[in-house]
Amino acid sequence: MSGVLVRGCTLWDGTPGSVYCEGGKIARIYREEEPDLPPGAELIEANGGSLVPGLVDSHCHPFEYGWLKRSVDLRGTSNLTALRMRVSSGVLKAGPGDWVVGMGWDQEAFPGRTMPGRADIDDLTPSNPVALSRVCGHIGLLNTAAIRRLGLESKSGPEYERDAAGELTGIVKETALADALSALPRTTEKLSADLLSVEAEAAKLGLTALHCIVSPEGFREELSVLAGLESEGSGSLRYRVYVPSEALGFVEEKGLRSKMSGDAVRINGVKVFTDGSLGARTAALREPYADDPGNSGLLRMKDSELDDLVERADSAGYQVIVHAIGDRAVEQAVGSLSRVTGARNPRRHRIEHASLVPRDLVAKMAKHGIRAAVQPCFVTSDNWAAERLGEERARDLYPFRSMLEAGVVLSGGSDSPVEPLSPVLGMWAAMTRGGSSPGESLTLEQALALYSTGAWSNGFDELSLKVGSRADFTLFDSDIGGMHPALLRKVGVLATLIGGEAAHSFGAG
């Protein structure tokens, strides 16, 4: 394996230097002297660009994103007509009776902000079942053909929305949506291709590793694709894998934890859900929604059920990551996790999203060493959140700075495909917050740490920038030190080095 010399960069400590990587490791760091290119080595001229520890997305769904790339993309549709046009074009491409799948609609962007129903799409295709996930992934719209195909006509309960006449509207929530999606056909060939297309994009964006959330619907196929990746040292991304609790039996039975325990692909933990999303008003709140006074959201499990699940996963040696968005859900998650963390939380259990976190819960997280994986772009996207929560409660949304100052270890991510995969966009959002609760804005150093130090730590990857340690780096096209967020947002990635090899590079000599 030949080496790579990154020449003339701004090192992570802000000083000028060069770095030579060989055999997957940092072989030499030059600070004063001009390096010569070792024979056979690849040269990357940095022209002063910042070389930072490899960026990591600490919560994303690459299989879903890959699937989205080849399904009907409903993101950005601002009315029903636009949604219908995109579904129609999907129907044209589908074979007779094939599923038409779409993702990313958001009724908050529609005039009147009314939820769509199956009556709005039934005339587009009587024979193709259609399933369209809302941008949050917690609510979906099914057409009548899909309801029939899945045999849902007689289903009842809050997860199957019915109108005043008692008819299913086509809107399904939470586990009802998950059940519907699990019935969709999946092949490992398609999933592999999906993952490859996401890998290429991620490397261009400067990402060296993904904390990959495996879906409850397709874990068998997704895990088999991940297990088949022999990406050690090949320049492909690293995967830190989180499986749904439903998959635990499968993982144990197939011995997947020992098969997927390397530096390239590793099963780290178990993902557990406690609630839904604010957008869908299914996030569990201590007090009702300001704009829906009869509704406080939904907890998916009783406290005792979550306790059992957390205890079982913890004692089996898994890191437990708990999806919790509303303050009631965060409270429940903190309650269950704190039973197993001790004071130091050696398994690094963490809360995913941690959206509405009042001060008492920030303090409890810090006390028990409970970590969080947050998505800064939610702050700028959820510009309707104050209506859901009221101005006062909205001040406790995404309190990144308060959590850091209390000592909570934070990592950044995109929740892609919910938000764009770009870590730089996430850093920008963490610094600017679209103006909401500006006191919670992070500095550039803190924002960068979310996607590097924090994310490495939250995924059990020890960051050490010494000779002999793992050579995962992101090289920006300029020196980002002290850069204004507006400029940072536009900064380019010159190279992404994974295990000392360029997974992506412009200007390699």
Ligand SMILES: [Zn+2]
């Ligand atoms: Zn997610």
